[in-house]
Amino acid sequence: xxxxxxxxxxxxxxxxxxQNMEIWIRTALKPELLGPSRVRLxxxxxxxxxWIRDNLFRDIELAxxxxxxxxxxxxxxxxxxxxxxxxxxxNPVTRRSPTWIDRNMTFENFVVGKCNEFAHAAACAVxxxxxxxxxxxxxxxxxxxxxxHLAHAIGNRVSSRGxxxxxxxxxxxxxxxxxxxxxxxxxxxxxxxxxxxDVLLLDDVQFLAGRDRTEExxxxxxxxxxxxxxxxxxxxxxxxxxIGKLEPRLRTRFEGGLLADVQPPDVETMMAIxxxxxxxxxxxxxxDVQHVIAQHVRSSVREMEGVLNxxxxxxxxxxxxxxxxxxxxxxxxLVPPPAPPPTTEQIINxxxxxxxxxxxxxxxxxxxxxxxxxxxxxxxxxxxxxGLSFPEIGREFGRDNSTVxxxxxxxxxxxxxxxxxxxxxxxxxxxxxxx
Numbered sequence: 147x148x149x150x151x152x153x154x155x156x157x158x159x160x161x162x163x164x165q166n167m168e169i170w171i172r173t174a175l176k177p178e179l180l181g182p183s184r185v186r187l188x189x190x191x192x193x194x195x196x197w198i199r200d201n202l203f204r205d206i207e208l209a210x211x212x213x214x215x216x217x218x219x220x221x222x223x224x225x226x227x228x229x230x231x232x233x234x235x236x237n238p239v240t241r242r243s244p245t246w247i248d249r250n251m252t253f254e255n256f257v258v259g260k261c262n263e264f265a266h267a268a269a270c271a272v273x274x275x276x277x278x279x280x281x282x283x284x285x286x287x288x289x290x291x292x293x294x295h296l297a298h299a300i301g302n303r304v305s306s307r308g309x310x311x312x313x314x315x316x317x318x319x320x321x322x323x324x325x326x327x328x329x330x331x332x333x334x335x336x337x338x339x340x341x342x343x344d345v346l347l348l349d350d351v352q353f354l355a356g357r358d359r360t361e362e363x364x365x366x367x368x369x370x371x372x373x374x375x376x377x378x379x380x381x382x383x384x385x386x387x388x389i390g391k392l393e394p395r396l397r398t399r400f401e402g403g404l405l406a407d408v409q410p411p412d413v414e415t416m417m418a419i420x421x422x423x424x425x426x427x428x429x430x431x432x433x434d435v436q437h438v439i440a441q442h443v444r445s446s447v448r449e450m451e452g453v454l455n456x457x458x459x460x461x462x463x464x465x466x467x468x469x470x471x472x473x474x475x476x477x478x479x480l481v482p483p484p485a486p487p488p489t490t491e492q493i494i495n496x497x498x499x500x501x502x503x504x505x506x507x508x509x510x511x512x513x514x515x516x517x518x519x520x521x522x523x524x525x526x527x528x529x530x531x532x533g534l535s536f537p538e539i540g541r542e543f544g545r546d547n548s549t550v551x552x553x554x555x556x557x558x559x560x561x562x563x564x565x566x567x568x569x570x571x572x573x574x575x576x577x578x579x580x581x
Contacts (some may be wrong), residue, residue: 150180150213158209162202169267169404170198173280182214186221191275195224247305247313251298257422259415262292265406269296269379273303276345276377280404282368285381287408290446293381296408297347300379309344316353323363332363339367345377351400352382356391365396378403411447416440419447420454427458431468438470453477487532490542493578497524500574509544522553523574529554531578 159167174194179186187206189195198206199222210218253273258266265287271279285293301311314322326335339346346367354360371378382389385407386400411419417433417440424431431439443450457468460476488496491505498505501520508521521543528539529550536550543550561568 147177147180151177153213154180154209157212158205161205161209166202166267169264169271169280170194170202174198174271182216182218184221185210185218186223189222189224190278192224194271194275195222198222247301247311248298249302251295252302253299255422255426256292256295256299257411257415257419259411259418261409261411261415265292265296265408268404268406269300272377272379273300276304276309277375281372281375282378282380282400282403284386284400284403284405285379285408286383286385286405288410288445289383290448291408291410292447293408294349297349297379297381300345301347304345304377310342311345311347312339312343313347314349316348316350319348319364320354320357320360323360327359336363336367336370340370340374343371343376345379346371347379349381350383351380352384352389352392355389355393358393361393361396365393365399368396368399372399410445413437413440416443416447416450420450423451423454427454429454429458429461429468431457434470435468435473438473488578488580490528490532490534490539493528493531494524496578497527497574500577522557523571525550525553526557526571527574527578530575 155167155171158171162171174190175198176188176190177186178188189198203220203222207217207220210220253266253270256266265285268280268283269285272281272283285296287293297313301313305311323332323335326332348364354364368378380400385405386392386397389397417436420431420436420439424436439450439453443453456477457473460472461468464472464476466472494505494508497520498508501516503517503520507517508524510517525539525543525545528534528542529536534542536547536554539545539550540547557567557571561571
């Protein structure tokens, strides 16, 4: 069975990727029976069972078909709850929480893209099976990319089931611990985590590095909560190994859980986030405006929210619809006017530099191949980048209209069949446009 399972895992990983394998298969799905006539699998919990059934079952069927060379009936079950998992109270109670969980930050309004899908999936798994799925969960990435949103989303889902949640920013945790020391109530501080807190959410943990007494207390709480099957979720702007001055024993424990990074979103994902945030503000943004915002603030969702708030205020003040021209007028610091296209002289100089010839050679009358070809490329790029007419380009190069037309047509036709020329033209065009 071990050999068949290894072959299955290899086949399935090729279909769904290593990240999905790690979260949904290797740690959550176990084989009970493998054979060419029947397969029985058991998921770790009902949550995993439902997610695998709804999202991966077809890929699982195809992977087993690849292993056994035929279609195989597959039974998927789940083992249910375990005594070691945190029990849900029969009558949910509200537990004390030292800081407020933002009810507006949920999984439902978190925009998922390639940049954050792994962290989102891990957070969902933790929220539905705290203390067992991935403990601790360590989410890292630059500021403003959604780490705090995921932490609050976990808190919202867990607290809705009656479990005790404590969310701390690192400075809040530090201040609470210092107060308990000053009041000589450190034992009560620890006891509350042991008796009232099922899930600890600690945001921006990198700011605790180097604070010896705080690190010592965090280590104590970490060990106690982990031993009792209570969930710990940490966020930081970088992975544990990169946090300077972090105590080694904390670093090893943080790295012993699941590390999930959040990357800056691509333009399409950021546009979806812009649209979602704008809808919440009841702000009507055309697609081209969404695209401009997404391009200019891709590094931070928080910065993008600030832009939308400014636009909302400007719209209310001026009473005008938001367009790209409106943004360029009133948010010039964010969206400067487009740069003017390069001149013909600049294009000629760029092409001459690329081919290691003189600009005067391109403008001159000599016709060896090492000059004639760059000259035609320069004409073609001038047409592409500046939009000048053929007669205007001819005057710039000291040529007639038909010579320019011939050069542009030749470049277009040759590029269709010559991938090397096509790549060279694309590179030169980006350089000429300042890319």
